[in-house]
Amino acid sequence: MRRVGPQEPWPVPLSALEHYAYCPRQAGLILLEDAFAEDAATVRGTLAHHRVHDPGHEQRPRVRTLRALPVWHDQLGLTGVCDVVEVHAEGTVVPVEHKSGAYTPGGPADVQVGAQAMCLEQRMDTTITSAAVYTMADRRRHTVAVDAALRERVRATAEAVRAVMAQGRLPAPAADQRCRRCSMNTGCMPKVLAKTRRYERLLADLYTPAPETEWDD
Template sequence: MTAVGAEDPWPVPLSALEHYAYCPRQAGLILLEDAYADDAATVRGTLAHHRIHDPGHDKRPQVRTLRALPVWHDELGLTGVCDVVEVHPDGTVLPVEHKSGSYTPGGPADVQVAAQAMCLEQRMDTAVPTAAIYAMADRRRHTLAVDASLRERVCATAEAVRAVMAREELPAPAADQRCRRCSMNTGCMPKVLAGTRRYNRLLAELYTPSHETDWDD
Protein backbone atom coordinates (compact mmCIF):
# COMPACT_ATOMS: atom_id res chain seq x y z
CA MET A 1 0.00 0.00 0.00
CA THR A 2 1.50 3.30 -1.06
CA ALA A 3 1.50 6.16 1.42
CA VAL A 4 1.34 9.80 0.46
CA GLY A 5 4.58 11.62 1.09
CA ALA A 6 5.10 15.20 2.17
CA GLU A 7 5.89 16.12 -1.44
CA ASP A 8 2.31 15.30 -2.49
CA PRO A 9 0.23 18.39 -1.64
CA TRP A 10 -2.96 17.39 -3.44
CA PRO A 11 -5.74 15.49 -1.67
CA VAL A 12 -7.55 13.19 -4.08
CA PRO A 13 -11.38 13.39 -4.12
CA LEU A 14 -13.06 10.01 -3.78
CA SER A 15 -15.21 10.81 -6.82
CA ALA A 16 -12.03 11.30 -8.88
CA LEU A 17 -11.11 7.67 -8.24
CA GLU A 18 -14.25 6.50 -9.99
CA HIS A 19 -13.80 9.00 -12.82
CA TYR A 20 -10.21 7.87 -13.40
CA ALA A 21 -11.09 4.18 -13.17
CA TYR A 22 -13.71 4.76 -15.87
CA CYS A 23 -11.55 7.00 -18.06
CA PRO A 24 -8.33 8.85 -17.13
CA ARG A 25 -9.14 11.68 -19.54
CA GLN A 26 -12.55 12.18 -17.92
CA ALA A 27 -10.84 12.61 -14.56
CA GLY A 28 -8.33 15.02 -16.06
CA LEU A 29 -11.00 17.19 -17.67
CA ILE A 30 -12.85 17.50 -14.36
CA LEU A 31 -9.81 18.07 -12.15
CA LEU A 32 -7.70 20.26 -14.43
CA GLU A 33 -10.30 22.15 -16.47
CA ASP A 34 -13.42 21.97 -14.30
CA ALA A 35 -15.14 20.74 -17.46
CA TYR A 36 -17.83 18.49 -16.02
CA ALA A 37 -20.94 18.25 -18.21
CA ASP A 38 -24.36 16.82 -17.41
CA ASP A 39 -26.64 14.62 -19.46
CA ALA A 40 -29.93 12.94 -18.59
CA ALA A 41 -28.21 10.12 -16.70
CA THR A 42 -26.02 12.40 -14.58
CA VAL A 43 -28.98 14.67 -13.78
CA ARG A 44 -30.94 11.63 -12.59
CA GLY A 45 -28.00 10.67 -10.43
CA THR A 46 -27.71 14.16 -8.96
CA LEU A 47 -31.40 14.30 -8.09
CA ALA A 48 -31.22 10.84 -6.54
CA HIS A 49 -28.26 11.88 -4.41
CA HIS A 50 -30.18 14.91 -3.16
CA ARG A 51 -32.91 12.56 -1.94
CA ILE A 52 -30.40 10.18 -0.39
CA HIS A 53 -28.72 12.98 1.53
CA ASP A 54 -32.06 14.06 3.00
CA PRO A 55 -31.79 13.03 6.68
CA GLY A 56 -35.53 12.44 6.99
CA HIS A 57 -35.69 8.88 5.63
CA ASP A 58 -34.76 5.95 7.89
CA LYS A 59 -37.03 2.90 7.82
CA ARG A 60 -34.76 0.66 9.91
CA PRO A 61 -34.55 2.15 13.40
CA GLN A 62 -32.28 -0.67 14.60
CA VAL A 63 -29.60 0.51 12.17
CA ARG A 64 -27.99 3.90 12.67
CA THR A 65 -27.89 5.57 9.26
CA LEU A 66 -25.46 8.41 8.56
CA ARG A 67 -26.01 10.38 5.37
CA ALA A 68 -23.65 12.67 3.43
CA LEU A 69 -20.87 11.80 5.87
CA PRO A 70 -17.55 13.59 5.22
CA VAL A 71 -14.59 11.19 5.34
CA TRP A 72 -10.86 11.32 4.72
CA HIS A 73 -7.68 9.28 4.94
CA ASP A 74 -4.63 11.28 6.02
CA GLU A 75 -2.03 8.69 5.02
CA LEU A 76 -3.46 8.10 1.55
CA GLY A 77 -4.51 11.70 0.93
CA LEU A 78 -8.14 10.84 0.19
CA THR A 79 -11.15 13.00 0.95
CA GLY A 80 -14.84 12.92 0.08
CA VAL A 81 -18.38 12.23 1.20
CA CYS A 82 -20.15 8.90 1.74
CA ASP A 83 -23.73 8.75 0.48
CA VAL A 84 -24.87 6.46 3.29
CA VAL A 85 -23.03 4.76 6.14
CA GLU A 86 -24.87 2.12 8.15
CA VAL A 87 -23.79 1.33 11.70
CA HIS A 88 -25.37 -1.97 12.75
CA PRO A 89 -26.10 -3.12 16.31
CA ASP A 90 -23.11 -5.49 16.29
CA GLY A 91 -20.78 -2.60 15.40
CA THR A 92 -20.52 -3.43 11.71
CA VAL A 93 -19.91 -0.33 9.60
CA LEU A 94 -21.11 -0.50 5.98
CA PRO A 95 -20.68 2.26 3.38
CA VAL A 96 -23.41 2.21 0.73
CA GLU A 97 -22.76 4.14 -2.48
CA HIS A 98 -25.83 4.90 -4.60
CA LYS A 99 -25.60 4.84 -8.39
CA SER A 100 -28.35 5.69 -10.86
CA GLY A 101 -27.34 3.06 -13.43
CA SER A 102 -26.76 -0.68 -13.40
CA TYR A 103 -23.97 -2.29 -11.41
CA THR A 104 -20.88 -3.63 -13.14
CA PRO A 105 -18.89 -6.11 -11.01
CA GLY A 106 -15.30 -4.97 -10.74
CA GLY A 107 -16.20 -1.61 -12.27
CA PRO A 108 -15.18 1.94 -11.32
CA ALA A 109 -17.79 2.21 -8.56
CA ASP A 110 -16.02 -0.57 -6.66
CA VAL A 111 -12.92 1.61 -6.38
CA GLN A 112 -14.89 4.55 -5.01
CA VAL A 113 -16.83 2.63 -2.37
CA ALA A 114 -13.73 0.68 -1.31
CA ALA A 115 -11.94 3.98 -0.78
CA GLN A 116 -14.87 5.07 1.38
CA ALA A 117 -14.44 1.93 3.47
CA MET A 118 -10.73 2.65 3.92
CA CYS A 119 -11.49 6.22 5.00
CA LEU A 120 -14.11 5.00 7.46
CA GLU A 121 -11.59 2.62 8.98
CA GLN A 122 -9.40 5.58 9.89
CA ARG A 123 -12.24 7.83 11.01
CA MET A 124 -14.09 5.23 13.11
CA ASP A 125 -11.06 3.15 14.13
CA THR A 126 -12.67 -0.12 13.10
CA ALA A 127 -12.30 -2.66 10.31
CA VAL A 128 -14.62 -2.19 7.33
CA PRO A 129 -14.20 -5.38 5.28
CA THR A 130 -17.39 -5.01 3.25
CA ALA A 131 -19.01 -2.25 1.20
CA ALA A 132 -22.16 -2.02 -0.89
CA ILE A 133 -23.40 -0.33 -4.03
CA TYR A 134 -27.09 0.29 -4.53
CA ALA A 135 -27.79 0.34 -8.26
CA MET A 136 -31.03 2.18 -8.91
CA ALA A 137 -31.46 0.69 -12.38
CA ASP A 138 -31.22 -2.79 -10.85
CA ARG A 139 -33.24 -1.82 -7.77
CA ARG A 140 -30.96 -3.87 -5.60
CA ARG A 141 -27.91 -3.68 -3.40
CA HIS A 142 -24.65 -5.33 -4.42
CA THR A 143 -22.14 -6.14 -1.69
CA LEU A 144 -18.43 -6.55 -2.27
CA ALA A 145 -15.43 -7.54 -0.22
CA VAL A 146 -12.91 -4.78 0.39
CA ASP A 147 -10.01 -7.20 0.06
CA ALA A 148 -6.28 -6.67 -0.40
CA SER A 149 -6.53 -6.62 -4.20
CA LEU A 150 -9.21 -3.93 -4.20
CA ARG A 151 -7.30 -1.88 -1.63
CA GLU A 152 -4.21 -1.97 -3.84
CA ARG A 153 -6.37 -0.85 -6.75
CA VAL A 154 -7.57 2.12 -4.69
CA CYS A 155 -4.00 3.10 -3.84
CA ALA A 156 -2.79 2.71 -7.43
CA THR A 157 -5.70 4.75 -8.77
CA ALA A 158 -5.10 7.51 -6.21
CA GLU A 159 -1.45 7.73 -7.25
CA ALA A 160 -2.45 7.84 -10.93
CA VAL A 161 -4.90 10.68 -10.26
CA ARG A 162 -2.24 12.56 -8.32
CA ALA A 163 0.19 12.12 -11.23
CA VAL A 164 -2.33 13.68 -13.63
CA MET A 165 -2.72 16.64 -11.28
CA ALA A 166 1.05 17.03 -10.95
CA ARG A 167 1.68 16.92 -14.71
CA GLU A 168 -1.22 19.28 -15.43
CA GLU A 169 -1.63 17.47 -18.74
CA LEU A 170 -4.77 15.77 -20.00
CA PRO A 171 -4.51 12.02 -20.65
CA ALA A 172 -5.19 10.83 -24.18
CA PRO A 173 -8.82 10.09 -25.08
CA ALA A 174 -10.05 6.53 -24.86
CA ALA A 175 -12.00 6.72 -28.15
CA ASP A 176 -13.82 3.45 -27.50
CA GLN A 177 -17.24 2.22 -26.35
CA ARG A 178 -16.95 4.13 -23.07
CA CYS A 179 -17.27 7.42 -24.93
CA ARG A 180 -20.84 6.69 -26.05
CA ARG A 181 -22.00 6.64 -22.42
CA CYS A 182 -19.96 9.64 -21.28
CA SER A 183 -21.68 12.97 -20.65
CA MET A 184 -18.43 14.76 -21.55
CA ASN A 185 -18.16 13.32 -25.06
CA THR A 186 -18.82 16.64 -26.83
CA GLY A 187 -16.16 18.61 -24.98
CA CYS A 188 -13.66 15.75 -24.98
CA MET A 189 -13.81 15.15 -28.77
CA PRO A 190 -12.32 11.65 -28.50
CA LYS A 191 -12.72 10.66 -32.16
CA VAL A 192 -11.21 13.90 -33.45
CA LEU A 193 -8.21 13.72 -31.14
CA ALA A 194 -7.70 10.00 -31.68
CA GLY A 195 -7.74 10.58 -35.44
CA THR A 196 -5.21 13.41 -35.11
CA ARG A 197 -2.94 11.27 -32.97
CA ARG A 198 -3.08 8.42 -35.50
CA TYR A 199 -2.40 10.85 -38.36
CA ASN A 200 0.68 12.26 -36.60
CA ARG A 201 1.95 8.75 -35.88
CA LEU A 202 1.55 7.66 -39.49
CA LEU A 203 3.18 10.88 -40.70
CA ALA A 204 6.16 10.30 -38.43
CA GLU A 205 6.49 6.72 -39.65
CA LEU A 206 6.31 7.88 -43.27
CA TYR A 207 9.34 10.14 -42.90
CA THR A 208 11.37 7.86 -40.63
CA PRO A 209 14.12 6.21 -42.69
CA SER A 210 14.30 2.46 -42.39
CA HIS A 211 17.48 0.63 -41.48
CA GLU A 212 19.76 -0.11 -44.43
CA THR A 213 19.31 -3.84 -43.89
CA ASP A 214 15.67 -3.36 -44.89
CA TRP A 215 16.51 -1.65 -48.17
CA ASP A 216 15.72 -3.39 -51.43
CA ASP A 217 18.72 -4.13 -53.65
Protein backbone atom coordinates in the same frame (compact mmCIF):
# COMPACT_ATOMS: atom_id res chain seq x y z
CA MET B 1 -12.23 22.08 7.09
CA ARG B 2 -9.05 20.00 7.11
CA ARG B 3 -5.70 21.53 6.26
CA VAL B 4 -3.05 19.65 4.33
CA GLY B 5 0.07 19.17 6.43
CA PRO B 6 3.59 19.41 5.01
CA GLN B 7 4.01 15.61 4.99
CA GLU B 8 0.53 14.77 3.70
CA PRO B 9 -0.12 13.93 0.03
CA TRP B 10 -2.23 16.37 -1.94
CA PRO B 11 -5.90 15.39 -1.44
CA VAL B 12 -7.70 13.37 -4.09
CA PRO B 13 -11.52 13.52 -4.21
CA LEU B 14 -13.22 10.16 -3.78
CA SER B 15 -15.36 10.87 -6.84
CA ALA B 16 -12.21 11.29 -8.93
CA LEU B 17 -11.30 7.66 -8.24
CA GLU B 18 -14.46 6.48 -9.97
CA HIS B 19 -13.98 8.90 -12.85
CA TYR B 20 -10.39 7.75 -13.37
CA ALA B 21 -11.30 4.07 -13.09
CA TYR B 22 -13.90 4.62 -15.81
CA CYS B 23 -11.74 6.84 -18.03
CA PRO B 24 -8.51 8.68 -17.07
CA ARG B 25 -9.27 11.48 -19.53
CA GLN B 26 -12.69 12.05 -17.99
CA ALA B 27 -11.03 12.51 -14.60
CA GLY B 28 -8.47 14.87 -16.11
CA LEU B 29 -11.10 17.05 -17.76
CA ILE B 30 -12.97 17.42 -14.48
CA LEU B 31 -9.92 17.98 -12.27
CA LEU B 32 -7.77 20.13 -14.56
CA GLU B 33 -10.32 22.03 -16.62
CA ASP B 34 -13.31 21.99 -14.28
CA ALA B 35 -15.27 20.58 -17.19
CA PHE B 36 -18.50 18.68 -16.72
CA ALA B 37 -21.45 18.14 -19.02
CA GLU B 38 -24.94 17.04 -18.11
CA ASP B 39 -26.97 14.43 -19.94
CA ALA B 40 -30.02 12.36 -19.07
CA ALA B 41 -27.95 9.90 -17.02
CA THR B 42 -26.19 12.56 -14.95
CA VAL B 43 -29.49 14.38 -14.29
CA ARG B 44 -31.05 11.13 -13.08
CA GLY B 45 -28.05 10.60 -10.83
CA THR B 46 -28.33 14.10 -9.38
CA LEU B 47 -32.04 13.68 -8.66
CA ALA B 48 -31.45 10.26 -7.12
CA HIS B 49 -28.79 11.71 -4.80
CA HIS B 50 -30.91 14.58 -3.48
CA ARG B 51 -32.10 12.66 -0.45
CA VAL B 52 -28.88 10.88 0.46
CA HIS B 53 -26.85 14.08 0.06
CA ASP B 54 -28.81 15.87 2.78
CA PRO B 55 -26.71 15.58 5.94
CA GLY B 56 -28.45 13.77 8.78
CA HIS B 57 -29.14 10.40 10.32
CA GLU B 58 -31.92 7.87 10.80
CA GLN B 59 -32.42 5.38 13.60
CA ARG B 60 -33.86 1.94 12.91
CA PRO B 61 -33.84 -1.12 15.14
CA ARG B 62 -30.16 -2.03 15.61
CA VAL B 63 -29.04 0.14 12.66
CA ARG B 64 -28.12 3.82 12.58
CA THR B 65 -27.98 5.35 9.10
CA LEU B 66 -25.76 8.37 8.46
CA ARG B 67 -26.15 10.43 5.27
CA ALA B 68 -23.68 12.73 3.50
CA LEU B 69 -20.90 11.91 5.96
CA PRO B 70 -17.56 13.70 5.31
CA VAL B 71 -14.58 11.33 5.38
CA TRP B 72 -10.85 11.41 4.66
CA HIS B 73 -7.70 9.30 4.82
CA ASP B 74 -4.53 11.11 5.85
CA GLN B 75 -1.98 8.61 4.55
CA LEU B 76 -3.65 8.07 1.19
CA GLY B 77 -4.66 11.71 0.79
CA LEU B 78 -8.30 10.91 0.12
CA THR B 79 -11.22 13.16 0.93
CA GLY B 80 -14.91 13.19 0.14
CA VAL B 81 -18.41 12.39 1.29
CA CYS B 82 -20.11 9.03 1.78
CA ASP B 83 -23.68 8.85 0.46
CA VAL B 84 -24.86 6.52 3.21
CA VAL B 85 -23.10 4.82 6.12
CA GLU B 86 -24.84 2.13 8.15
CA VAL B 87 -23.61 1.59 11.72
CA HIS B 88 -25.00 -1.68 13.07
CA ALA B 89 -25.55 -2.44 16.76
CA GLU B 90 -22.79 -5.06 16.82
CA GLY B 91 -20.30 -2.47 15.54
CA THR B 92 -20.26 -3.31 11.84
CA VAL B 93 -19.88 -0.27 9.58
CA VAL B 94 -21.07 -0.47 5.95
CA PRO B 95 -20.70 2.34 3.39
CA VAL B 96 -23.42 2.31 0.73
CA GLU B 97 -22.76 4.21 -2.50
CA HIS B 98 -25.86 5.14 -4.53
CA LYS B 99 -25.78 5.03 -8.34
CA SER B 100 -28.51 5.72 -10.89
CA GLY B 101 -27.31 3.30 -13.57
CA ALA B 102 -26.73 -0.42 -13.68
CA TYR B 103 -24.05 -2.08 -11.58
CA THR B 104 -20.88 -3.50 -13.15
CA PRO B 105 -19.13 -6.10 -10.95
CA GLY B 106 -15.55 -4.98 -10.38
CA GLY B 107 -16.31 -1.65 -12.03
CA PRO B 108 -15.45 1.95 -11.10
CA ALA B 109 -18.10 2.13 -8.36
CA ASP B 110 -16.27 -0.60 -6.46
CA VAL B 111 -13.14 1.57 -6.32
CA GLN B 112 -15.12 4.53 -4.97
CA VAL B 113 -16.96 2.59 -2.26
CA GLY B 114 -13.76 0.71 -1.38
CA ALA B 115 -12.04 4.04 -0.81
CA GLN B 116 -14.96 5.15 1.34
CA ALA B 117 -14.52 2.04 3.46
CA MET B 118 -10.81 2.75 3.95
CA CYS B 119 -11.58 6.34 4.96
CA LEU B 120 -14.24 5.19 7.42
CA GLU B 121 -11.80 2.74 8.97
CA GLN B 122 -9.54 5.64 9.88
CA ARG B 123 -12.31 7.97 11.03
CA MET B 124 -14.18 5.37 13.11
CA ASP B 125 -11.20 3.26 14.19
CA THR B 126 -12.73 0.06 12.83
CA THR B 127 -12.20 -2.63 10.20
CA ILE B 128 -14.54 -2.90 7.22
CA THR B 129 -14.63 -6.05 5.11
CA SER B 130 -17.78 -5.38 3.11
CA ALA B 131 -19.38 -2.39 1.39
CA ALA B 132 -22.34 -1.98 -0.94
CA VAL B 133 -23.41 -0.22 -4.12
CA TYR B 134 -27.12 0.49 -4.44
CA THR B 135 -28.26 0.97 -8.04
CA MET B 136 -31.48 2.76 -8.90
CA ALA B 137 -31.72 0.93 -12.22
CA ASP B 138 -32.50 -2.41 -10.59
CA ARG B 139 -33.43 -1.12 -7.13
CA ARG B 140 -31.12 -3.41 -5.26
CA ARG B 141 -27.86 -3.34 -3.39
CA HIS B 142 -24.74 -5.15 -4.55
CA THR B 143 -22.21 -6.36 -2.00
CA VAL B 144 -18.57 -5.40 -2.57
CA ALA B 145 -15.77 -7.24 -0.76
CA VAL B 146 -13.25 -4.79 0.68
CA ASP B 147 -10.35 -7.20 0.31
CA ALA B 148 -6.61 -6.81 -0.32
CA ALA B 149 -7.08 -6.62 -4.09
CA LEU B 150 -9.60 -3.77 -3.89
CA ARG B 151 -7.49 -1.89 -1.34
CA GLU B 152 -4.48 -2.06 -3.64
CA ARG B 153 -6.63 -0.90 -6.54
CA VAL B 154 -7.73 2.10 -4.49
CA ARG B 155 -4.12 3.00 -3.65
CA ALA B 156 -2.97 2.64 -7.26
CA THR B 157 -5.88 4.69 -8.60
CA ALA B 158 -5.29 7.44 -6.04
CA GLU B 159 -1.65 7.71 -7.08
CA ALA B 160 -2.62 7.76 -10.76
CA VAL B 161 -5.10 10.59 -10.15
CA ARG B 162 -2.52 12.51 -8.13
CA ALA B 163 -0.03 12.12 -11.00
CA VAL B 164 -2.53 13.65 -13.44
CA MET B 165 -3.04 16.59 -11.07
CA ALA B 166 0.70 17.08 -10.62
CA GLN B 167 1.55 16.88 -14.33
CA GLY B 168 -1.32 19.12 -15.36
CA ARG B 169 -1.69 17.26 -18.64
CA LEU B 170 -4.81 15.53 -19.93
CA PRO B 171 -4.57 11.76 -20.45
CA ALA B 172 -5.13 10.44 -23.96
CA PRO B 173 -8.75 9.79 -25.00
CA ALA B 174 -10.12 6.26 -24.80
CA ALA B 175 -12.02 6.42 -28.11
CA ASP B 176 -13.88 3.17 -27.43
CA GLN B 177 -17.33 2.00 -26.31
CA ARG B 178 -17.04 3.97 -23.05
CA CYS B 179 -17.35 7.22 -24.99
CA ARG B 180 -20.92 6.41 -26.06
CA ARG B 181 -22.11 6.55 -22.46
CA CYS B 182 -20.03 9.57 -21.43
CA SER B 183 -21.75 12.95 -21.05
CA MET B 184 -18.44 14.65 -21.89
CA ASN B 185 -18.08 13.07 -25.31
CA THR B 186 -18.64 16.30 -27.25
CA GLY B 187 -16.07 18.36 -25.37
CA CYS B 188 -13.57 15.51 -25.20
CA MET B 189 -13.62 14.81 -28.97
CA PRO B 190 -12.18 11.31 -28.54
CA LYS B 191 -12.43 10.23 -32.18
CA VAL B 192 -10.60 13.33 -33.36
CA LEU B 193 -7.87 13.36 -30.75
CA ALA B 194 -7.31 9.60 -30.89
CA LYS B 195 -5.93 10.16 -34.39
CA THR B 196 -3.56 12.94 -33.31
CA ARG B 197 -0.41 10.91 -33.95
CA ARG B 198 -1.56 9.98 -37.46
CA TYR B 199 -2.49 13.62 -38.12
CA GLU B 200 0.91 14.86 -36.95
CA ARG B 201 2.69 12.25 -39.06
CA LEU B 202 0.76 13.18 -42.19
CA LEU B 203 1.33 16.87 -41.49
CA ALA B 204 5.05 16.29 -41.09
CA ASP B 205 5.18 14.33 -44.35
CA LEU B 206 3.25 17.06 -46.14
CA TYR B 207 5.66 19.80 -45.14
CA THR B 208 8.91 17.86 -45.21
CA PRO B 209 11.27 19.75 -47.54
CA ALA B 210 12.25 17.81 -50.64
CA PRO B 211 15.93 16.89 -50.99
CA GLU B 212 17.95 19.59 -52.67
CA THR B 213 18.58 18.97 -56.35
CA GLU B 214 22.04 19.60 -57.75
CA TRP B 215 22.01 21.46 -61.05
CA ASP B 216 24.77 21.14 -63.60
CA ASP B 217 26.39 24.38 -64.68
